Amino acid sequence: MAVAGQKRKRTASENILPTPQAQHPYLSGNFAPIQQTLPLTKCQYTGRIPEELADGEYVRNGSNPVSNEDLGRDAHWFDGDGMLSGVSFTKNKTNGDMTPEFVNQFVLTDLYLSTLSSPELKVPILPSIATLVNPLASFIWTTIRILRTILLVILSHLPGSKQSIKKISVANTNVLFHDGRALATCESGPPMRIQLPSLETVGWYNGASAEGEPKKEDAVKEKVLGEEGGLLGFMREWSTAHPKVDPRTKEMLMYHACFAPPYVQYSVIPQSTESPGDPTGTSRSKLLNVGVPGVSGAKMMHDFGVSSSHTVIMDLPLSLDPLNQLKGQPTVSYDPTKPSRFGIFPRRDPSKMQWFETDACCIFHTANTWDDVDVRGSATAVNMLACRLTSATMIFATGNIAPPVETRKKAVATVKKRMPFFSKYDDDIDQTYYEQEQSVFSDSPTEEKEALLHIASAKPDEYFDDLFNEEQCRLYYYHFDLPSQSIMHQWALSVIPLEFPSVRPDVEMQEARYIYGCSTTTTDFGSALGKATKIDALAKVDAKTLIARGCASPPRSVTGVVDTRSVCQILDSTDPNDAIQVFRMPDGWYAQEPRFVAANSNRSEDDGYLLFYAFDESQLDDGGNVPPDTDRNTRAKSELWVIDAKNMTDIVARVHLPQRVPYGLHGTWFSAEQIRNQRAIDSIRNTAKAMEAKGDGWWMRTRGWIEGVLR
Template sequence: MSFAGQKRKRPHKHPYLSGNFAPIHQTWPLTPCSYAGTIPQELAGGQYVRNGGNPVSNDDLGRDAHWFDGDGMLSGVSFKRTAEPGKVQPEFVNQFILTDLYLTSVASKNLRTPILPSIATLVNPASTLICICFRIIRALFLVILSHLPGSTHAIKRISVANTALYYHNGRALATCESGPPMRISLPTLDTVGWFNGHQAEGEYSTPQPSAGFGGEGLLSFMREWTTGHPKVDPITNEMVLFHSTFLPPYIHYSVLPAGQEEITRTSKILNAPVPGVSGAKMMHDFGVSRNFTVIMDLPLELDPFNLAKNRPVVSYNSSNPSRFGVFPRMDPTKIRWFETSACCIFHTANSWDYFDRENNVIAVNLLACRLTSATLVFSAGNIAAPQPTRGTVEEVTSKRMPFLSSYDQDFAYISCDNEKHRVRCFDGAPSLEYLDTESTQLLHSSSPPLRDDIEEEQCRLYYFRFNLDNSDTNEITHQYALSAIPFEFPSLHPQREMQSARYIYGCSTSSASSFGAALGRAVKIDVVVKTDVKTLLARGAAKPPRSVTGCVDERSMEEILQSNDPDDPIQPFRMPEGWFAQEPRFVPRATQADYDDSNEDDGYLLFYAFDESQLDSEGECSTDAKSELWILDAKTMKDVVARIHLPQRVPYGLHGNWFDEAQIRGQRGFEEIRSVSV
């Protein structure tokens, strides 16, 4: 049975377009909020802002959609000083990031689906070559059309700027892999313009020595594509970035100094090639220590040329190794490659150097959230993930994710063409959320046996040490998990980044032992965790776990929640029943001048929280549903010192950041901001 040319009525909404994942369309200027508790004075004058995808053109809720899709929307709380001494007034603000795609979308009244193909279309193993080519050609046609006379906006860059935010050299920058950073003005969250490595559009124009990110030439637009997670050195204020493309050498590399007048140890690096990368990869993050950079060449491909090989654009091959390229920060030509078992890493927590007695760097350490498969890429698009088999072929099979089991109560069937085993489909692929046990058995019955060496589905805080002391061999001397609990969205004290840190904060769940789809369908974060990595690393040194698959602390989340040990190296904060959190961001209580190692955890975790009792019987949010910003004492991990009541809800999103008062006041001037044409 073919559905071509028909508008199918779908019995269920896409999980990433419903509930508190559903997009919102109302924006707010800075609006005073009520609150409960006491707002710490250390927050006065600063602002917390979180980024995330919020599609504006997705009326057809049956189309492919992915959690990483969507136009960037910023949601922030500014802590305004008042005339009354010691009094702080929180103000909520949310704004769309006015990218080229957003401006074109809102100007095109008849556009029902986004201009760019969904990531779900590209990762779907069941997407046909015709379907993918059609979506890509459609996107190219709309981009070309936007440049014709009469068009309101020209699409010069295809980024939606929906991933994260950083501050560097007087600029707040929103990021996304498909374009350069976009400058944002604080605290209003107005969009200034694209940042090219020299200056941003809308700023006062000054002569520049080069064209900026990408350089010049036909393919320069690809070399502008900048990682969603640049790193800013807290000591030198250098910003380190990489740019991932589909063509050799695949990765380019940039280092931006703190300012033209404050160059301390080097000049600016723009788009230096990184040798030795094996191919086009889905490369979301990397590691940076004070002296070295770690590029992760993992077996997760993102290559449109796979279509010519009859393979998905996004492909994970667990038979290929994970490769880590380590090189001096200012010299990627001296890269050394280290290999180990296949894995996926989307977020690193911290990197730091290890010195000998003569103060020479002899190893580089990396803490990362390590997954044992690429499941999240698929589950975040509501697609059943391929399962690795004995050999190089991957069959499309279903695997129920334990992390989501408590939210996965819907039933389903197996095939769109069979009335007895019917399943909800997106471009022909079985969706993750509606596969029951019988369906799973049916799918597996025709599949080859699974490989014997596959690790259990997990995402854990993981430790690597890359030995640089021996010039003859490249050896990973340490590689094991610090804890068995699920762990993602890491944060730490900003003054400890790129150095040895004691505490790493992140997200977890109390519902299961596996994190297989932790960033996948209907992710529900109900535990915020503080991990004493210094203590766990010491335990690992005293009793080394098994390489690769070993773990220092093997307790489950249930066992940790039951612990009453005040010195437990894992301190969880469990959300109240029905409440769910988003990524926490650590904000220190002490100023930079007052900071020392003894008070590393003296501060607060800021995160958005949502009470799902506001959902109706069909799991949808009412129009008056609201979120809160919680301020948790990071030292005790027990006390919520304040709850800011927001005027509307904030959908579950990606990454946030804290901007202090000095940063907001120190922003560079600009001549104009972007606006929506009426």
């Protein structure tokens, strides 16, 4: 009998073929991992490479499991070893010509090196997020997967191991620059320093220094992350995948979420006196692992908000707690009956926390956070733009798991409207909707999760959208009033789906006018089961204009929308000053997260370029698979596109890469100055020891047997 979480397969014989196994949407096509890496390799390009890219490098991180033999395993888009893919631009000092070079490297984490040294393993060492979120996975099956990980970690510390596992981060989510270091990040461990432009792995960063850096002589011992040691210290190293670096003060802000109270700790790391470049942060003190009061439990946190003076921690009803298993729930569990809580405190004083509550939701990415100040310069309110989802469906869908179904009260009516948000925008169908038995004008905090029939509204269509479109991912505006401790505004700027948001880097933590992000013309980011969300459109949102419109004529709280046009309607617009602009990919092409690079002319906030990887899916075979990546002549290849961020129309350059870049997560632009000002290193990590032949003897044979059992 198959255990929940496993795939049941029919036994093959001479006359009966094996039952075909459905392809996992996040292990096939251009989501499939790639195993070969390339050093800096010259690329051809078409168009014009902007001068602003000279001697800089675009780098994107993503999950790329090195153990990928069992395609029927539980798998999730967020699983897998970190792989960095970059394009650097070298300027010829003589003639000014620009040469793009592609490079990709695995992040050499403890887990990656340990996996290399244990070829018997057919699936990754860590349990899949899909296993942890699956409501149908049994307690026994989930416990077995967790115990397998624990045993493999213990085994890595015993004789015969090539690499002990001291950190369980795969460093596969994000990449950023702070204080002379490029850092790769993931929630399950500390940041990992990498070297630019080669993308080699230097070592773990502990809040004071990184492995592989020169030792300071006669230096006073600095406080480091998780310095208390033991299990608690191990968990206190776990850092957000989205640290924030203040472009003005050069401070890096992080939170650390774990399973034990206080469930969230907080760090502020200034730029040190030894750092080359801007010394702005030298007089500021360091905060490490300061407890954040009031968080309700162990949560799955991915991002937070930071303004110039305040920090926003999000305590949302998405738990990440092994003890959920004892309650008959998955380790990762979403409870739509509980509120979303936003904790706001002064940057350097978490003890002055203020909590704000509203309807349940999920937020994985914030776009920007800024203050309103009075005449004395004191903050009176904190504003935040974030990509708000109405459920946790995206977590399930990206693991190819059906989400739990919520129960609802029902009564029948009929209306003609656009198809749901996860279908074509411009196809009309007849729908049946359900009115709640209680008053439709109830102010219940759970109203968003039930039918909304505010027929008297002057804009009924936006409420019909909310009636049907449970799976929304929209750019939301929050205005937190500090004196009254109330949320004065909370509504969407647009109905279009938007995720992976970013702003021009030098206006972060200020009131940025423009938000850039990923969108889609066909589906919501909580994609249907068996399909993978793909990005066929990039959006530019004039947030300042839309917020002004919303404040002048406020939409309904929580469910209201300022701009109710669909992606297709926006694409049809001929207004050159439209508050929303969309760049649509050619048919069959899909994009990844874009990043902004400012133009030297600097005439306006949007004067610059967006860089992103693009892939043409006509290269896939009839089964939706990529050709073998090992064949240089036939393998699929990606491109790096550079488009004009001001008009969102012109493709300025296309860099033709020597291989494909799988659809991944977050990236950034490293300037020539940042690359020049990297801190010195003494050593880098390598795979030589992990690849050494194993010894012989009874213990090594026993180890091999154990690894075979746990594979």
